[in-house]
Amino acid sequence: MEDSRIAMPIGTALDRFIKSRQEAFAFATGELSQLLRDIALSGKVVNRDINRAGLINLAGVTGTQNTGGEDQKELDILANIRFSRALTKGGEVCAIISEEEEEIIEVNNNSSYIIAIDPLDGSSNIDVNVSIGTIFSIYRRISEVGTPVTEADVLQPGKNQVAAGYILYGSSTMLVFTTGMGVNGFTYDPTLGEYFLSHTNMQIPDGGKIYSVNEGSYHSFTDGVKNYIEDCRDNGFSGRYIGSLVADFHRNLLKGGIYIYPSTAANPTGKLRLVYECNTLAFIAEQAGGLATDGVNRIMDIIPTDIHQRAPFFIGSKEMVERAKEMIG
Ligand code: AHM
Ligand code: MG
Numbered sequence: 001m002e003d004s005r006i007a008m009p010i011g012t013a014l015d016r017f018i019k020s021r022q023e024a025f026a027f028a029t030g031e032l033s034q035l036l037r038d039i040a041l042s043g044k045v046v047n048r049d050i051n052r053a054g055l056i057n058l059a060g061v062t063g064t065q066n067t068g069g070e071d072q073k074e075l076d077i078l079a080n081i082r083f084s085r086a087l088t089k090g091g092e093v094c095a096i097i098s099e100e101e102e103e104i105i106e107v108n109n110n111s112s113y114i115i116a117i118d119p120l121d122g123s124s125n126i127d128v129n130v131s132i133g134t135i136f137s138i139y140r141r142i143s144e145v146g147t148p149v150t151e152a153d154v155l156q157p158g159k160n161q162v163a164a165g166y167i168l169y170g171s172s173t174m175l176v177f178t179t180g181m182g183v184n185g186f187t188y189d190p191t192l193g194e195y196f197l198s199h200t201n202m203q204i205p206d207g208g209k210i211y212s213v214n215e216g217s218y219h220s221f222t223d224g225v226k227n228y229i230e231d232c233r234d235n236g237f238s239g240r241y242i243g244s245l246v247a248d249f250h251r252n253l254l255k256g257g258i259y260i261y262p263s264t265a266a267n268p269t270g271k272l273r274l275v276y277e278c279n280t281l282a283f284i285a286e287q288a289g290g291l292a293t294d295g296v297n298r299i300m301d302i303i304p305t306d307i308h309q310r311a312p313f314f315i316g317s318k319e320m321v322e323r324a325k326e327m328i329g
Contacts, residue, residue, distance in 0.1 A: 049082070066099060095149040097117070106149055139161055163177060164284055170247060185197075209256065212239070217265075259316055285315050
């Protein structure tokens with residue numbers, strides 16, 4: 001089998017990259033490749049919506065709330081529709097778990113994959129022109145193809161992911177993903193309507209000088225978390241917090257750093273969702289040489305009991321996450 005970690009040249013088009021990876025798998029049926037293509041295409045559509053949001057009255061709140069009781073924005077709902085429609089029509093998944101839907105959406109029982117997705121993360125930044133993202137995880141079903149999806153299919157630990165990625169709608173739009181053979185990043189060229197490989201085999205530095213946490217909640221952190229933040233300050237690290245998980249994570253991936261969303265008074269079990277936020281980024285972080293923990297357990301070892309459950313989250317450069325775990329433990 002070809003070593004598919006061999007870097008492809010910068011500028012390789014996404015489609016070509018996916019095809020070459022598919023050929024490296026003896027068992028590949030092409031379903032996963034098509035699924036990645038569907039996600040990439042929906043990302044283009046959402047990117048277009050975001051770019052025009054201020055012009056077409058898409059930036060406001062809808063008056064409705066999502067599964068976690070958070071206000072939904074027009075774009076949250078639109079992005080959910082865009083991805084759900086493409087994934088349903090594409091037919092490569094048997095079920096969709098979405099942050100915007102209370103229940104699992106059952107799609108095509110003859111498909112092998114399950115997708116968990118936060119269609120548009122960083123809601124508070126949607127209407128102020130700040131970076132936001134899409135986060136997705138893909139699992140292979142455990143139950144037999146052709147039968148209804150089971151609880152065991154949708155409550156798999158993160159270590160079972162076969163692919164995971166995010167789209168960052170930032171100063172440029174990027175798709176970053178892993179299929180368990182390293183992490184690669186593709187930059188979207190809007191003039192050509194195509195993603196091109198721009199970051200090959202991404203590695204997060206072992207150490208870093210950036211810590212990302214909402215310090216407004218400092219008073220409700222545990223002493224251990226407070227001590228770790230003090231430690232970052234004593235070391236002269238920079239505080240950088242956008243408030244969009246994908247954007248904060250992406251910066252730390254490139255530069256080295258730690259992102260923290262611990263338990264708080266408002267969110268006693270953390271705010272971020274295990275299945276379609278924490279696990280996704282944990283897979284990417286580990287593939288890039290980093291770590292992700294809830295403070296005690298490796299994120300990807302946790303067996304979910306609910307598709308929307310939350311977890312405290314510490315993710316980023318290996319040495320920083322290890323130090324944080326040591327100090328909060
Ligand atoms: P969302 O899924 O409702 O957008 O919430 C997740 C977001 C993350 O992107 C971000 O890191 C975090 O919530 C910010 O929360 P806070 O405003 O409490 O700091
Ligand atoms: Mg979210």
